[in-house]
Amino acid sequence: MNSVIELLHNHRSIRKFKDAPLSGEQVDSIIGSAQMASTSSNVQAYSIIGVTDPDKKKRLAELTGNQAYVEHCGLFLVFCADLYRNQVAVSMHEQPFHQNTESFLVASLDAALAAQNAAVAAESLGLGICYIGGIRNKPQEVSELLELPQLVYPVFGMCIGVPDQAPSSRPRLARPAVYHPNAYNAGRTRSDIEAYDEVTREYYKERTQGKVLTTWSKGLADKYREPVRAHIRPFLEARGFRLE
Amino acid sequence: MNSVIELLHNHRSIRKFKDAPLSGEQVDSIIGSAQMASTSSNVQAYSIIGVTDPDKKKRLAELTGNQAYVEHCGLFLVFCADLYRNQVAVSMHEQPFHQNTESFLVASLDAALAAQNAAVAAESLGLGICYIGGIRNKPQEVSELLELPQLVYPVFGMCIGVPDQAPSSRPRLARPAVYHPNAYNAGRTRSDIEAYDEVTREYYKERTQGKVLTTWSKGLADKYREPVRAHIRPFLEARGFRLE
Known part of the structure; x- marks a missing residue:
């Protein structure tokens, strides 16, 4: 590097x-x-x-x-x-x-x-x-x-x-969720999100001393519920x- | 730098x-x-x-x-x-x-x-x-x-x-054409373009041994004449x- x-x-x-x-x-x-x-x-x-x-x-x-x-x-x-x-x-x-x-x-x-x-x-x-x-x-x-x-x-x-x-630093989606060799792999999207939800749950919990219990997908559900x-x-x- | x-x-x-x-x-x-x-x-x-x-x-x-x-x-x-x-x-x-x-x-x-x-x-x-x-x-x-x-x-x-x-390296628009302190200065746009046209005319001429005689604004006029x-x-x- x-x-x-x-x-x-x-x-x-x-x-x-x-x-x-x-x-x-x-x-x-x-x-x-x-x-x-x-x-x-x-x-x-x-x-x-x-x-x-x-x-x-x-x-x-x-x-x-x-x-x-x-x-x-x-x-x-x-x-x-x-x-x-x-x-x-x-x-x-x-x-x-x-x-x-x-x-x-x-x-x-x-x-x-x-x-x-x-x-x-x-x-x-x-x-x-x-x-x-x-x-x-x-x-x-x-x-x-x-x-x-x-x-x-x-x-x-x-x-x-x-x-x-x-x-x-805020953790990102795992590499294979974002980077697809030669073709988009939609078959793994849901499990990629679930894995990232676990990572973000821990990240928010730690950053707020346990006060914020949310995940990436939950945050998106809140965001897109109304037109932005x-x-x-x-x-x-x-x-x-x-x-x- | x-x-x-x-x-x-x-x-x-x-x-x-x-x-x-x-x-x-x-x-x-x-x-x-x-x-x-x-x-x-x-x-x-x-x-x-x-x-x-x-x-x-x-x-x-x-x-x-x-x-x-x-x-x-x-x-x-x-x-x-x-x-x-x-x-x-x-x-x-x-x-x-x-x-x-x-x-x-x-x-x-x-x-x-x-x-x-x-x-x-x-x-x-x-x-x-x-x-x-x-x-x-x-x-x-x-x-x-x-x-x-x-x-x-x-x-x-x-x-x-x-x-x-x-x-x-291709020459860019002059700094003041692109960067405006505190407010957009539309009053200088035309003269900025004319100055850049001179720069690009020389650039294209030199790069093509005098074969291409065009300018930035002429290139844009050609580009936007039809919908892209x-x-x-x-x-x-x-x-x-x-x-x-």
């Missing part, structure tokens, strides 16, 4: 940061790394908003579900899928701009690949990170706050800063995305 | 590989790294098919648009968004499984974060990688070949192997995804 793979294996989300901004050099390294990620056919269909303004960070903490670490991290990045810049480029040639579910997906994935490079770069600098999917709780308000044009939407946020906690963020599709359509 | 950030900055896509398989240890390191990426609320809504079977690789090369490197790389990974495993977990508790555009997005993003960790891990081992968006050219055929159950779809492929070429992969939405619906 080389030092890079060790770094990747040591990832854990950090939700408590010291009150310290990032240096300009750190930001350069992180954003430069994000930009070097692969991008579908070089469309580079993403943008990153780097939020350091205290009022905006405070407001974003509220909009993402009162997550204090959004306000108190050194830098809050908002990774956006961006078809606006592509559309402007096309308009310079007076050509039609055909977008659909595929282009929405490409832009969202471009943002994700850039984000993961940013995460790895930040962790290599000794910083901690936490993805904030809660940015999609109130995406219209976030878009207004960050002055996003049409055809740009916030995919997720990322807190970056100096860690002020050292949480343990049902506003996302109408929001995207209002922002100009054509999801056909 | 530390060695990890240097590695990320040195990324380039590799499209010619030596005829050499990966070792079991290399595969373990790469998949282990993928599994340690962040995942939305720990749903781990992705699976990875590792294709080494020569017949399947040959067929996948055809299905992705006759890309020879899909057949000739050491390992071809197919990163799949996977709500099937989540659905089975929920069904074990006899609860309803509500999915929508949000859950589709979460699963696709989970696959992308895992994939980028795999890419970084592979490159840290001296291997080369290339994402294959062409896996979405014929997604139904790919799904059948890899025996994907309903609610699993191939997001992208990734060739991994020992590089047999050393391409130059208009079959994606009906395909996803046929695979059980509810994009509402």
Whole structure:
């Protein structure tokens, strides 16, 4: 295991940061790394908003579900899928701009690949990170706050800063549950879940001194019982995305 | 710039590989790294098919648009968004499984974060990688070949192997075009594109000994003139995804 793979294996989300901004050099390294990620056919269909303004960070903490670490991290990045810049480029040639579910997906994935490079770069600098999917709780308000044009939407946020906690690593599904040689093996899915349920039961029990008795599958059953963020599709359509 | 950030900055896509398989240890390191990426609320809504079977690789090369490197790389990974495993977990508790555009997005993003960790891990081992968006050219055929159950779809492929070429790095958009402090600056988009057009014009000219005279914006105008992969939405619906 080389030092890079060790770094990747040591990832854990950090939700408590010291009150310290990032240096300009750190930001350069992180954003430069994000930009070097692969991008579908070089469309580079993403943008990153780097939020350091205290009022905006405070407001974003509220909009993402009162997550204090959004306000108190050194830098809050908002990774956006961006078809606006592509559309402007096309308009310079007076050509039609055909977008659909595929282009929405490409832009969202471009943002994700850039984000993961940013995460790895930040962790290599000794910083901690936490993805904030809660940015999609109130995406219209976030878009207004960050002055996003049409055809740009916030995919997720990322807190970056100096860690002020050292949480343990959360156990993942067993390798064979996720990695299938040559064909998907659906025959083992249920027993893989049952095995992981035992692992997560112990993990939650230990982490809460026996107070939380749940499992991975139970958590998912609670989560999917009601529709999650049902506003996302109408929001995207209002922002100009054509999801056909 | 530390060695990890240097590695990320040195990324380039590799499209010619030596005829050499990966070792079991290399595969373990790469998949282990993928599994340690962040995942939305720990749903781990992705699976990875590792294709080494020569017949399947040959067929996948055809299905992705006759890309020879899909057949000739050491390992071809197919990163799949996977709500099937989540659905089975929920069904074990006899609860309803509500999915929508949000859950589709979460699963696709989970696959992308895992994939980028795999890419970084592979490159840290001296291997080369290339994402294959062409896996979405014929997604139904790919799904059948890899025996994907309903609610699993191939997001992208990734060739991994020992590089047999050393391409130059493709220039990216300038930093300020992509990274916006505190708010999106749409006022500069057009001039950013014009500046990048000059950079890409020189890049293509040099790389083709003056034969290709195009720019980034011209390439996008050509790309978006017709709808790209208009079959994606009906395909996803046929695979059980509810994009509402």
